[in-house]
Amino acid sequence: MSKKMQITLTVNGTRHELLAEPRELLIHVLRERLNITGPHIGCETSHCGACTVIMGDRSVKSCTVFAAQADGASITTIEGLGTPDALHPLQEAFREHHGLQCGFCTPGMITRAAQLLKENPDPTEEEVRFGMAGNLCRCTGYQNIVKSVLAAAATINAAKEAAE
Amino acid sequence: MIPAAFEYHRPGDLPAALALLQEHGDDARVIAGGHSLIPMMKLRMAEVPHLIDLQAIDALRGITIDGHRITLGAMVTQAEIIAHAGLTTHAPILREAALQIADPQVRAMGTVGGNVANGDPGNDMPGLMQCLNATFHVTGPAGSRDIPAREFYESAYLTAREDDEILTAVSFDAPTGGQAYEKQKRKIGDYATAAAAVILTRLGDRCTAASIAMTNLSDTPIWAEAAGEALVGTACGEDAVIAAITAMQAAIDPSEDNRGPAEFKRHAAGIILARAIARAWSRA
Ligand code: FES
Ligand code: FES
Secondary structure (H helix, E strand, C coil), X not given: CCCCEEEEEEECCEEEEEEEXXXXXXXXXXXXXXXXXXXXXXXCCCCCCCCEEEECCEEEEHHHCEHHHHCCCEEECHHHCCCCCCXXXXXXXXXXXXXXXXXXXXXXXXXXXXXXXXXXCCCCHHHHHHHCCCCCCCCCCCXXXXXXXXXXXXXXXXXXXXHC | CCCCCCEEECCCCHHHHHHHHHHHHHHEEEECCCXXXXXXXXXXXXXXXXXXXXXXXXXXXXXXXXXXXXXXXXXXXXXXXXXXXXXXXXXXXXXXXXXXXXXXXXXXXXXXXXXXXXXXXXXXXXXXXXXXXXXXXXXXXXXXXXXXXXXXXXXXXXXXXXXXXXXXXXXXXXXXXXXXXXXXXXXXXXXXXEEEEEXXXXXXXXXXXXXXXXXXXXXXXXXXXXXHHHHCCCCCCHHHHHHHHHHHHHHCCCCCECCECHXXXXXXXXXXXXXXXXXXXXXX
């Protein structure tokens, strides 16, 4: 056991101060210490993207970030994107377009897609595929995931236009 | 997968980081994006009692284009390279290569400094930096020194950087001429089966200068000087390309692994180099 250190994480807008060992991975701290179980563990080896969260303004695989590295960071998980009563447009689109089957990859998919649409609000199909290449799905064959992301982009852009 | 316990340090400037390296010697490693080191620590193939995180050191950040000279701070990420308009204009090969590294999440964390300093033969930036004839800037207790990228790599994970030195930046002249980075990989996120970086200068229908470097085909990147020479003075036609491939194949030394037997990799290297030359020439 190494010494625990004090870590501050702002997750979905809520500030948490906690003690953790430096070697703890961000995904473990989120799931086990903060009970934020949206981000999943698929592979734990930086391959599948199920653990994707937004840290600051970048998508990261939280199984490949030490909690200590994240000290001071702002983090968004799937829990911060929408609620059962007010789904995020991406969640709505995944439901509408059958963008999930077992749902295991979905939190990572949606969290990654949310950041992708911030970086590129009006992506082509190819840009969605390239931008989502770090997230694996064993069920859907990706077609409907891509469709869902494109549909959500259209919804978000239409809402933006209506607001202007 | 939990690594062995370690103590975490986040120094605020370079002198503090160097002091920590001095203090802990072999027990310390610096971490940039961590996407090479953390997997090794999780597998317990790397034991790092003192981990020195470079993220708070502003001097290691930033992309500067000063006339013809381009400098990338060690902590510049692949994603920053891809998004940088100036680099896309002045050194498009960098963006082309960075887009072929790993996946979006890994590119958001992975840095140019980590990619070149780690000495992993699978990394793409070392070969690219040799193609560009880049200079690596390192700082240690005795001060700073410059090491040419072409003299940096000794064998897998062994480089000219001393253990108490930190790689702070890479710099190179903005390349002129046509550029291409071609990479064959089995799937997104994989290392190259073979990759080639090619820069060609063209005057009329003649090639006047050529630089060629290959990735993951030896235990170091290979700057294939003779392969470049085979193109100079030619119109990069079929015979010249075959001569360049033959020279390149004499310089590499691939070994068998799960990407295939050595002979297959030699073959793949030839195809990739031919594609890279054709593409660079069409852009020259
Ligand atoms: S659990 Fe992190 S990438 Fe698979
Ligand atoms: S829906 Fe099952 S893994 Fe993607």
